Amino acid sequence: MGGILCDQVSAACLITKPQLNTNPNFDVVLTRTTPVLSFKNAAGGQGKRAYEIQVARDKDFTIGLAAFSLQENPEGVTALSIPTDKALADKTRWYWRVRAVDETGAQGPWATSRFSVDVASDKAFMGLTRAVPVSVKVSSGSDPKNLTDYSDQGLATQWRATPPGSDTAWVELDLGAARTISRIWMLADSGNKDGWPVAFRWLASPDGVDWKEAVKVADGDTYRFILDVDRVSARFWRLEISAWTGYSPALSELLLYSPGLPETPSPPSGPYVLIIGNQHNGFTFTQLAERVHEMVPQLTTLTVPYYEASLAMYEALPQKPVAILLSGNNADYNDLPMFEYNGEYEIIRAAPVPILGICAGNQMLAFASGYTRVRSMGRSDISAMETPREYSKINLLVDDPLFKDLPRPFTAPEVHGWAVYDPPQGFEVVAESGYIQAIRRQDGHVHGTQFHPEIKVPYNQAESVLRRFLEDALARAK
Numbered sequence: 001m002g003g004i005l006c007d008q009v010s011a012a013c014l015i016t017k018p019q020l021n022t023n024p025n026f027d028v029v030l031t032r033t034t035p036v037l038s039f040k041n042a043a044g045g046q047g048k049r050a051y052e053i054q055v056a057r058d059k060d061f062t063i064g065l066a067a068f069s070l071q072e073n074p075e076g077v078t079a080l081s082i083p084t085d086k087a088l089a090d091k092t093r094w095y096w097r098v099r100a101v102d103e104t105g106a107q108g109p110w111a112t113s114r115f116s117v118d119v120a121s122d123k124a125f126m127g128l129t130r131a132v133p134v135s136v137k138v139s140s141g142s143d144p145k146n147l148t149d150y151s152d153q154g155l156a157t158q159w160r161a162t163p164p165g166s167d168t169a170w171v172e173l174d175l176g177a178a179r180t181i182s183r184i185w186m187l188a189d190s191g192n193k194d195g196w197p198v199a200f201r202w203l204a205s206p207d208g209v210d211w212k213e214a215v216k217v218a219d220g221d222t223y224r225f226i227l228d229v230d231r232v233s234a235r236f237w238r239l240e241i242s243a244w245t246g247y248s249p250a251l252s253e254l255l256l257y258s259p260g261l262p263e264t265p266s267p268p269s270g271p272y273v274l275i276i277g278n279q280h281n282g283f284t285f286t287q288l289a290e291r292v293h294e295m296v297p298q299l300t301t302l303t304v305p306y307y308e309a310s311l312a313m314y315e316a317l318p319q320k321p322v323a324i325l326l327s328g329n330n331a332d333y334n335d336l337p338m339f340e341y342n343g344e345y346e347i348i349r350a351a352p353v354p355i356l357g358i359c360a361g362n363q364m365l366a367f368a369s370g371y372t373r374v375r376s377m378g379r380s381d382i383s384a385m386e387t388p389r390e391y392s393k394i395n396l397l398v399d400d401p402l403f404k405d406l407p408r409p410f411t412a413p414e415v416h417g418w419a420v421y422d423p424p425q426g427f428e429v430v431a432e433s434g435y436i437q438a439i440r441r442q443d444g445h446v447h448g449t450q451f452h453p454e455i456k457v458p459y460n461q462a463e464s465v466l467r468r469f470l471e472d473a474l475a476r477a478k
């Protein structure tokens, strides 16, 4: 074995565990065989820290073991891109662990997590529409509405059954009318293994009286479930939880899906921009539509929720947009049903008009060629929200028509906790500030910015990136 455990020598040099709550989090589905694995740095030890990372198919780290080592990134989060010659097998659950090693060879404790790889799972629009309940009842506990609150804070809001309660806790959803359900998403608290459902089943009923079992899980050991259901048509849906971790069951979100395509949206008359709203509730993070009208008054907008966007939707539009904007999102990807973004990826890969992704929209450009190419930064860069002492200076690396009016370096508002780490093939980095701030596809028709060119603040020197994007797109369309 390597060095001695530091705490056997001196408490002063205790090395802590790295934190594995950045990306990918526990049980997240990755769609690349060469994903980015990131973690929050350990503390302690003597001198500079490095990391040992192991990936294997079993929790004892014996089957298919691959080992890596890398130096610590002093900015708080260290990330590894799995190299091509160590690509992970597809359709497989992988365990991974990481520990810090200091300059004396002393090792900290392992931090362990797991994820799965399923490359094909993001290739096509999910073919599902959300079936939003009209009301929610629960066996006990407060705020059942938190289960179906898909607004911006919805992922953080919870329902918890009153402890200790009865042997079974339940939630009953009324869809208002019979809907055919083929998938159910369930989210508990990723950061706190208290209240995770372990044994549970879903029942369906036409009238809320006669119930029939639709799907059952006997041995859950995770905080996130994507349950595929044999198509069952019913108005009432009931979740019965008979075993859970901790004191009483708790859940953050329930979302039911019906097979089928959403209705084709109606575009406005005249030239318009299609905005894909990337917030979990389908809206945009900032007032993107308003800024489009302000910057180029000839343009109107059509906003479509990301979970209803697809190439089929784009092709069905009776008039095509002159350009597409992908909005920001303030949720943690680890807590989102990421399959809802598949249709947006199709549009990024194939739509024949210019695309600009902003913040999360920028990250979507990378996700469109595999999850994940992005890392959590382990902190938030929020210069748009409060006055920072020093704005990030953003450096241009290449000449690009959208950026030609900007000073070098330039400042721009930022509100994000994630950034592209590994740009997809066919893309190049346009700007950086210690991390990637802008990318473009080599054909010049797809751009992404980590910063927000649309936010109105005095130090935003990058508004012209959005204005030029819109003006150029309008000119091309004429």
Ligand SMILES: [Ca+2]
Binding pocket: 146, 147, 148, 149, 153, 154, 155, 156, 157, 158, 252, 253
């Ligand atoms: Ca919630």
